[in-house]
Amino acid sequence: MHARSPWALHGVHVAAITPVRQPVVADIVVPGSKSVTNRALIIAALAEGASQLSGVLRSDDAYWCIEALRQLGVRVDVGPEVVLVEGTGGSWPNVDTEVYTGAGGTAARFLTSALAAGHGSWTIRGSRRMNERPMGELFQALLSLGASITPLSERPHTLPIRLKANGLAGGTLRMSGATSSQFISGMLIAAPYAQSPLTVEIVDHIVQHAYVHITLDMMREFGARVHEAPGLTAIEVEASRYIAREYAIEADASTACYFWAAAALTGGQVRVQNLRYDTRQPDVHFVDVLAQMGCAVDTSGQGIVVQGPERLRGGMTISMKEMSDQTLTLAFIAPFADGPISITDVEHIRHHESDRLHVIVQTLRSIGIAVDERADGVTIYPGTPHGARLSSFDDHRVAMAASLMGLLVPGIEIEDPGCVSKTCPTFFDKLRELGIQVTLS
Ligand SMILES: O=C(O)C1=C[C@@H](OP(=O)(O)O)[C@@H](O)[C@H](O)C1
Numbered sequence: 001m002h003a004r005s006p007w008a009l010h011g012v013h014v015a016a017i018t019p020v021r022q023p024v025v026a027d028i029v030v031p032g033s034k035s036v037t038n039r040a041l042i043i044a045a046l047a048e049g050a051s052q053l054s055g056v057l058r059s060d061d062a063y064w065c066i067e068a069l070r071q072l073g074v075r076v077d078v079g080p081e082v083v084l085v086e087g088t089g090g091s092w093p094n095v096d097t098e099v100y101t102g103a104g105g106t107a108a109r110f111l112t113s114a115l116a117a118g119h120g121s122w123t124i125r126g127s128r129r130m131n132e133r134p135m136g137e138l139f140q141a142l143l144s145l146g147a148s149i150t151p152l153s154e155r156p157h158t159l160p161i162r163l164k165a166n167g168l169a170g171g172t173l174r175m176s177g178a179t180s181s182q183f184i185s186g187m188l189i190a191a192p193y194a195q196s197p198l199t200v201e202i203v204d205h206i207v208q209h210a211y212v213h214i215t216l217d218m219m220r221e222f223g224a225r226v227h228e229a230p231g232l233t234a235i236e237v238e239a240s241r242y243i244a245r246e247y248a249i250e251a252d253a254s255t256a257c258y259f260w261a262a263a264a265l266t267g268g269q270v271r272v273q274n275l276r277y278d279t280r281q282p283d284v285h286f287v288d289v290l291a292q293m294g295c296a297v298d299t300s301g302q303g304i305v306v307q308g309p310e311r312l313r314g315g316m317t318i319s320m321k322e323m324s325d326q327t328l329t330l331a332f333i334a335p336f337a338d339g340p341i342s343i344t345d346v347e348h349i350r351h352h353e354s355d356r357l358h359v360i361v362q363t364l365r366s367i368g369i370a371v372d373e374r375a376d377g378v379t380i381y382p383g384t385p386h387g388a389r390l391s392s393f394d395d396h397r398v399a400m401a402a403s404l405m406g407l408l409v410p411g412i413e414i415e416d417p418g419c420v421s422k423t424c425p426t427f428f429d430k431l432r433e434l435g436i437q438v439t440l441s
């Protein structure tokens with residue numbers, strides 16, 4: 001609860017979703033991307049000069065990122081259309097303060113490394129869950145480049161920490177991308193400010209490559225010089241500087257998926273106007289999964305349109321590794337398909353806002369759906385779920401994805417629905433825009 005910001009949906013205990021009487025048909029826009037928003041804020045804070053960011057997401061993750069930057073002495077003016085960020089050139093004005101990053105993995109991982117590239121001593125804390133999520137590989141990388149990190153809990157590989165920074169050396173770093181791509185992105189965002197060029201070599205694999213591509217694209221757009229090997233096996237960052245600019249943040253593809261899924265489940269049609277299929281955001285490829293399940297997907301006009309079939313197709317195995325934030329969405333529409341759906345390669349999502357594989361198993365079994373659990377995935381069998389009051393596990397994607405079952409199943413209620421605020425405080429307003437009856441109490 002401490003991580004709910006003034007931008008959150010407050011004062012609501014339960015969301016009850018009423019099943020639809022007809023297919024969902026809608027044409028909507030979705031808010032800005034969390035991933036792009038927090039990268040833009042932090043890169044702009046490191047840059048020389050003042051940046052103007054438009055399309056900034058107003059959600060808990062963005063709020064705490066902005067607050068953390070302000071705590072560090074960065075001027076951030078949030079206007080109705082534009083957020084102005086006064087860049088520091090890499091010298092954080094407040095050299096000894098406490099920084100709270102909320103529940104967001106992006107702010108926690110990216111700010112920790114951005115601070116390590118500067119000079120000062122900071123205490124860095126996250127939300128209760130963020131303080132349990134892994135940081136170890138990033139800490140190790142920063143330590144090897146000269147940072148000093150003292151854990152402030154009994155867990156050595158998580159926040160909270162005391163970070164003492166005296167700049168980062170360059171050189172060659174070998175890092176794992178198997179737990180979180182955010183360790184790699186964090187290291188890269190800070191890398192132009194290292195004392196000499198930095199090469200990051202990936203020792204194993206990266207769980208969601210596309211997020212590292214988003215990082216590299218944005219670093220270049222703000223003037224950094226970066227070179228990557230094919231497949232992102234190694235990335236070289238020249239010692240350079242970010243330059244302030246105007247930057248338009250694109251819409252959030254992850255948020256859009258819930259609305260496409262609503263069309264898929266009800267045989268309806270939903271257009272998300274403000275997204276293009278050629279976005280770098282990996283979750284746009286959830287529409288490919290929906291197509292495999294029998295939906296018609298049209299990316300040729302403005303936006304992306306998904307049209308649901310009479311009955312969703314199952315009987316398939318899908319690796320969700322490269323778009324793993326949509327694992328919950330797929331899992332909660334899977335019972336309505338005509339055959340089992342196996343989801344593979346997503347062990348890392350056990351370290352997200354909740355142990356998401358465990359939550360899928362627990363939630364679906366509690367409403368009468370058969371599920372097999374493996375270390376890296378689940379198999380979900382077709383069935384008819386019954387209504388129930390479901391925990392959201394303080395995980396925005398659990399709340400948003402589980403709400404979808406309420407479109408078909410009477411009596412689906414979501415506890416603590418305000419957790420959607422991590423990335424989409426207006427989620428239930430959007431469902432209503434789709435003509436779906438939602439009762440918040
Ligand atoms: O870099 C990013 O913006 C993100 C990377 C992914 O995290 P992991 O690589 O930790 O799975 C993704 O799940 C998260 O929602 C956003």
Ligand SMILES: C=C(OP(=O)(O)O)C(=O)O
Binds near residue numbers: 103325423
């Ligand atoms: C995993 C997620 O977030 P983060 O890692 O940025 O906290 C998410 O939004 O699903």
